[in-house]
């Protein structure tokens with residue numbers, strides 16, 4: 317125990333003085349994910365809310381003939397502009413461009429409207445003009461909804477249930493944009509969290525193994541009468557400390573990023589608050605020793621810093637595989653998946669984000685299986701450190 | 709006291725050590741002399757227990773290295789060929805880390821460091837990060853690191869490599885001081901002059917075998933030469949001839 321603590325303290329002290337290690341554990345590892353996430357989400361938010369805010373622009377000719385219609389359009393958010401030209405010149409103005417979509421209220425409109433006869437309005441638009449095509453479609457839809465609201469009013473006045481005139485109502489919900497993208501973004505967030513865990517310990521693990529060998533400090537170290545388990549354990553523990561710190565920083569950064577982004581507008585819940593951050597931390601904590609043991613194990617077989625970097629960087633991909641698998645097959649949290657480390661953490665975090673309940677058993681199984689794999693990796697690493705091939 | 713009894717070690721097709729037996733006594737400096745590739749480093753690693761011998765055994769103060777590795781290692785200080793330091797730690801921290809691993813109380817570590825700091829002229833650099841050290845400074849710190857638990861036995865693999873004259877002289881002074889304290893010192897070198905200047909006893913090793921094991925004076929007399937250098941060359945040549953002979957039973961048995 318004492319040896320473990322001595323090794324742990326020395327590894328921490330040494331790495332705290334190494335700018336590159338510190339940068340990867342405290343800055344690059346934990347912050348890369350939240351920053352990328354922030355950029356991606358704010359772009360999606362901008363796209364979606366930009367479209368919603370775009371109001372219909374209409375140039376109206378003889379609007380004074382239909383005050384009720386104008387009031388309706390204004391209430392529906394249309395931007396109305398009085399035309400500087402008459403009905404005759406409207407067509408030419410649209411062809412010239414610049415007039416946008418033009419609404420003409422003919423002379424007989426008030427009379428026909430008052431008699432409940434079909435009252436005609438004219439919508440002049442250039443369908444080849446990309447800039448105003450959306451306006452024309454939205455204006456058409458607005459006029460249609462005005463017409464049906466008038467129809468219902470008239471039926472009601474005549475004692476007929478207005479619902480008879482609405483045999484089918486259509487509510488169109490655009491799932492393609494916001495919510496679909498929100499789901500894939502959530503997948504990214506859980507991946508970034510697991511990535512921060514591994515990245516935080518990357519250089520700790522390399523330095524404690526391949527670095528020790530490359531420096532030439534490994535041989536004198538192995539001549540000291542200490543249990544290899546305590547030596548390897550202290551090194552893995554130091555990597556764990558770096559990873560847990562990186563995890564905490566990453567979650568704090570996500571708190572900040574999600575606070576500044578307006579996810580509600582995307583249909584995403586942004587109730588990722590301090591409490592959920594703590595829950596994330598608890599869910600991911602058992603993954604920390606697994607990641608640390610895995611990286612130390614892999615790095616123990618490498619001869620040099622450079623070699624270790626390329627092998628251990630491959631370990632960074634480990635959490636992506638189950639997450640990619642989960643999104644391809646749309647996996648939901650189920651007891652069986654809780655035995656798969658990284659996948660279980662991903663599913664549990666996703667459930668929390670989507671406000672679906674998670675079972676205590678699931679959390680326990682996820683933690684226990686991760687810790688078990690960590691233990692197995694520790695045993696293998698310790699065995700490797702007892703072999704004389706360790707000296708290289 | 710360090711004893712090697714019939715040590716042998718093979719790496720794949722290479723017989724690094726075929727048959728190495730000798731005794732390095734207390735209060736003496738024993739020099740392991742041999743050309744590059746003779747098997748010096750491998751022999752020392754077998755003695756320190758970081759390699760396991762295919763045959764034979766090594767004992768430290770009578771304790772079998774393979775059987776009771778921890779007890780044997782606790783009585784041994786080692787300066788291996790690659791005696792690297794942790795660059796981000798100071799020399800003092802490097803030494804203290806090994807002292808703590810040996811479970812030496814902090815005040816005793818400090819006392820030991822202070823003793824060698826003056827003796828080896830380390831005051832200037834001891835509290836600087838080790839990455840800025842020269843080769844000589846590195847070896848000094850690595851030497852104190854090997855001595856911090858006050859071992860009765862000290863093993864040094866080519867300690868003078870890359871050192872300037874001043875540093876070599878300082879190292880020699882330390883080894884002589886340790887000898888007068890009654891400790892057992894075993895060091896290797898491929899430089900004949902160094903070994904002859906320091907050693908009370910010389911073990912000449914070639915092709916993984918002990919070719920001669922005697923005092924410097926006796927070696928001169930036995931090979932019928934006036935200088936040690938000639939003696940060394942003749943003994944090596946004899947060793948090679950025996951290795952080539954079909955029934956080359958080994959010069960070690962004869963010594």
Ligand SMILES: Nc1ncnc2c1ncn2[C@@H]1O[C@H](COP(=O)(O)OP(=O)(O)O)[C@@H](O)[C@H]1O
Nearest residue numbers: 708719722724743744745746747748749750751
């Ligand atoms: N770990 C090893 N793997 C393979 N061969 C080795 C290893 N260590 C030493 N050797 C070989 O064993 C022989 C003796 O090496 P060594 O003991 O280092 O000699 P010396 O220290 O006398 O120069 C050399 O041929 C060397 O290449």
Ligand SMILES: [Mg+2]
Nearest residue numbers: 748749789866
């Ligand atoms: Mg050597």
